[in-house]
Amino acid sequence: MSERTIGRAELVRQLGVSPRLVRELLRQYHGWLSQPDSGRFTALDLARLQIAARGRVSGRPAEEIENQLVATRRRGEGSPRAALDTSQRADAAGEAAAAQEACEPPAPQEGPIAIELQRLHQTIAEGAERERRDRDRMLTALMRTQQEVAHLRQELGTYRSRRQRKRGLMRWFRG
Numbered sequence: 537m538s539e540r541t542i543g544r545a546e547l548v549r550q551l552g553v554s555p556r557l558v559r560e561l562l563r564q565y566h567g568w569l570s571q572p573d574s575g576r577f578t579a580l581d582l583a584r585l586q587i588a589a590r591g592r593v594s595g596r597p598a599e600e601i602e603n604q605l606v607a608t609r610r611r612g613e614g615s616p617r618a619a620l621d622t623s624q625r626a627d628a629a630g631e632a633a634a635a636q637e638a639c640e641p642p643a644p645q646e647g648p649i650a651i652e653l654q655r656l657h658q659t660i661a662e663g664a665e666r667e668r669r670d671r672d673r674m675l676t677a678l679m680r681t682q683q684e685v686a687h688l689r690q691e692l693g694t695y696r697s698r699r700q701r702k703r704g705l706m707r708w709f710r711g
Contacts, residue, residue: 541576550582551589561588564598568605584608 542550548558565588566572569581577585584605591601 539578541571541578542582544575544577547577547582547585551585553589553593557589557592558585561585561592564588565605 548555551558568584570578587604588601591604
């Protein structure tokens with residue numbers, strides 16, 4: 537029974553990264569793939585490349601990504617090219633599932649760092665909300681000030697014209 541494989545386009549789609557990054561990952565982690573030159577990738581290859589892609593996107597160093605790949609190998613593989621061995625093809629699906637579990641993000645923990653991160657996230661969110669409210673208040677105050685200035689200009693114009701009319705009437709009486 538042959539294992540289901542996917543092509544490079546499907547690999548790019550499932551990884552959710554750019555084709556350029558996929559090419560770089562394939563070049564860098566060539567030894568970790570079951571059939572690297574065939575252009576076809578197994579579920580285990582996909583899982584390994586997901587680990588590498590997530591590590592690369594999150595900015596982890598290459599050594600840390602390699603350590604994660606080694607950790608998945610310790611869970612049940614003998615070598616990076618173990619999927620080629622006929623004796624291990626039967627449990628390749630189990631290995632793929634183990635590698636897939638390894639690349640999923642860990643569940644949120646309640647450690648002190650996680651609590652501090654949640655607190656910082658809350659503080660940032662509150663700061664952004666406060667900044668938005670302050671900006672809205674400032675815009676409202678600016679609009680009111682502009683309306684008052686327009687109103688005062690209108691009043692001043694009206695006052696001058698009355699005064700000028702009044703002066704003209706007084707000159708007529710004196711005249």
